[in-house]
Amino acid sequence: MIEVRVLIVEDEPLIAEDIATALINNDFTVSAIVYSKDDALAELKNNPPDLVVLDINLNGGEEGIEIAKVINEKYFLPFVYLTSYSDKLTLIHAKNTEPAGYIVKPFSDAGLFAAMEIAVYNHAQKSKLRFPELNDDVINRHLPSPLSEREFGVVQLIYNGKTNNQIAEDLFISINTVKAHIKNIHQKLDADSRSTLIARLRKLMTN
Amino acid sequence: MIEVRVLIVEDEPLIAEDIATALINNDFTVSAIVYSKDDALAELKNNPPDLVVLDINLNGGEEGIEIAKVINEKYFLPFVYLTSYSDKLTLIHAKNTEPAGYIVKPFSDAGLFAAMEIAVYNHAQKSKLRFPELNDDVINRHLPSPLSEREFGVVQLIYNGKTNNQIAEDLFISINTVKAHIKNIHQKLDADSRSTLIARLRKLMTN
DNA sequence: GTCTTTATTACCCTTTAGGGTAGTTTTTAG
DNA sequence: CTAAAAACTACCCTAAAGGGTAATAAAGAC
Structure with missing residues (x-):
């Protein structure tokens, strides 16, 4: 109680x-x-x-x-x-x-x-x-080129404030791979930094 | 329509x-x-x-x-x-x-x-x-040391994905000042990067 | 009026992030 | 089975962010 x-x-x-x-x-x-x-x-x-x-x-x-x-x-x-x-x-x-x-x-x-x-x-x-979890379906339907599953996984970790290094550890992949994914994510979501990415995610989730 | x-x-x-x-x-x-x-x-x-x-x-x-x-x-x-x-x-x-x-x-x-x-x-x-605007009262009541008005202004801009340079331009202050504010904000909110800061803000806003 | 807080700026230095290019290995779809 | 897409990795370089220290100016509290 x-x-x-x-x-x-x-x-x-x-x-x-x-x-x-x-x-x-x-x-x-x-x-x-x-x-x-x-x-x-x-x-x-x-x-x-x-x-x-x-x-x-x-x-x-x-x-x-x-x-x-x-x-x-x-x-x-x-x-x-x-x-x-x-x-x-x-x-x-x-x-x-x-x-x-x-x-x-x-x-x-x-x-x-x-x-x-x-x-x-x-x-x-x-x-x-308030502040619902990110949902790949909701996000992808606004994107011309949808996020792959892996990319969405990376997106969620970024959204939760993880650094590239932490993401690499969490997913058991190289930090170089993380960077590559983020590069693609930025392109797909038209962002150029984590924080603009997060702001855009919020927007996509509300529409 | x-x-x-x-x-x-x-x-x-x-x-x-x-x-x-x-x-x-x-x-x-x-x-x-x-x-x-x-x-x-x-x-x-x-x-x-x-x-x-x-x-x-x-x-x-x-x-x-x-x-x-x-x-x-x-x-x-x-x-x-x-x-x-x-x-x-x-x-x-x-x-x-x-x-x-x-x-x-x-x-x-x-x-x-x-x-x-x-x-x-x-x-x-x-x-x-969903994804309501940040509110200084809601945030501050969770903080031992509350954000000043100026700091909250900076927080909002970070939350909306602005870079330090953009924030400096928006507020007509030096980028050094912006960095100083962010340093203090990070301390008050126990964050060490924009994205962890944003994640923490979300959390504070829901409780 | 003095003390404290907030705001402002500068300089230096380290770390993290971001962007380009390029390559291999899986997976998946037709 | 083969072509395409996705995942993974490396290396290099630039830009941005973050942290330490320090100092001045302005505003508010007592």
């Missing part, structure tokens, strides 16, 4: 405490409880959690949504809104920030737990989509 | 033609119509589309689902199932392959169009998650 650190952003201390207790009972760790947007942003920067519980209506406004936007822009973290079904307009704004879930007040222990679990799970799924 | 090339996999030629006509009427391009799994795989390899319309029940079996699995493993393409609500077990299998949508037979022109639009849109959203 991996520790999940939760940041609670809620301006009503009693509710915040309730949530904290419920979370701890369900094997979560509370990284901090904050009562304002500024404190929330500071916590995100200095003591980043794995998940954020976010009251939509902070200090009478929609500060929760502003925090959500910052999370989406600057941090790759899941967050769940705390909501009491206030006004519909706020809920529309909230939905557009793509929250991992909602906790509706008053909440039950089980409901909280379920929302958190789903949030963590969905975020793990999303994580898998 | 960008051309969307659609591969149709459907063993009943009449239905396939219907779909093709409807697609063309809705400004899609049909890259090919195939009637078997083997032909579908060949098309994916040799003439890759942007989207696949996939009959679940090909040749009496569940070949459509097998094709879907290959698409998920080897290609990063959205696909929509063609289904006639046959048996529930098949539908469960189909759901597990994460299709971008379903087209239910008999389909209407509008229904087809909607399903395709949604599929294309969702796929574009997913694409954004």
Whole structure:
């Protein structure tokens, strides 16, 4: 079991405490409880959690949504809104920030737990989509002259930051051979250095 | 408007033609119509589309689902199932392959169009998650000694395959300065070459 | 105002990478 | 079986990157 650190952003201390207790009972760790947007942003920067519980209506406004936007822009973290079904307009704004879930007040222990679990799970799924492994089919369909299997093997090692020497050792071939392969790879991918090669690979993998 | 090339996999030629006509009427391009799994795989390899319309029940079996699995493993393409609500077990299998949508037979022109639009849109959203831009906050929270703004600027250029000279030109500074920055960056990120640096950046961005 | 961090530059030297040419050995396809 | 493609190797040379040291200027913190 991996520790999940939760940041609670809620301006009503009693509710915040309730949530904290419920979370701890369900094997979560509370990284901090904050009562304002500024404190929330500071916590995100200095003591980043794995998940954020976010009251939509902070200090009478929609500060929760502003925090959500910052999370989406600057941090790759899941967050769940705390909501009491206030006004519909706020809920529309909230939905557009793509929250991992909602906790509706008053909440039950089980409901909280379920929302958190789903949030963590969905975020793990999303994580898998980021920086996927190189795939020869995806790459080759963009190339006039496709990479051979061996060349693709070399490409993967370059992509993972290996030097020519390390590649030679890994593949049990001479460094001269490695260089020859890289020469051909550079031609096929129109690159002239490892780093431009890697940048091009990323591009090919997204299209 | 960008051309969307659609591969149709459907063993009943009449239905396939219907779909093709409807697609063309809705400004899609049909890259090919195939009637078997083997032909579908060949098309994916040799003439890759942007989207696949996939009959679940090909040749009496569940070949459509097998094709879907290959698409998920080897290609990063959205696909929509063609289904006639046959048996529930098949539908469960189909759901597990994460299709971008379903087209239910008999389909209407509008229904087809909607399903395709949604599929294309969702796929574009997913694409954004792949290989995201570097983010200094995300990177710095993993580092004991964070990157300065300038260093992060250099990092981004390295990440995009620029040489030291190009970086110097881009930032209007001396190549010696660039080298000094890179030296510090390497220390902070525990790297000793551009490519290991890039690999490490990827790793930091996913955690 | 001083101290610290960041940014800037220079010089030197070593290692790594990249590009050209050329050759042999496997593998694979027709 | 033969031709073509892919894999492997060597050698040479140039360019780029990386690491050490050191010094000045600018910006921010206290």
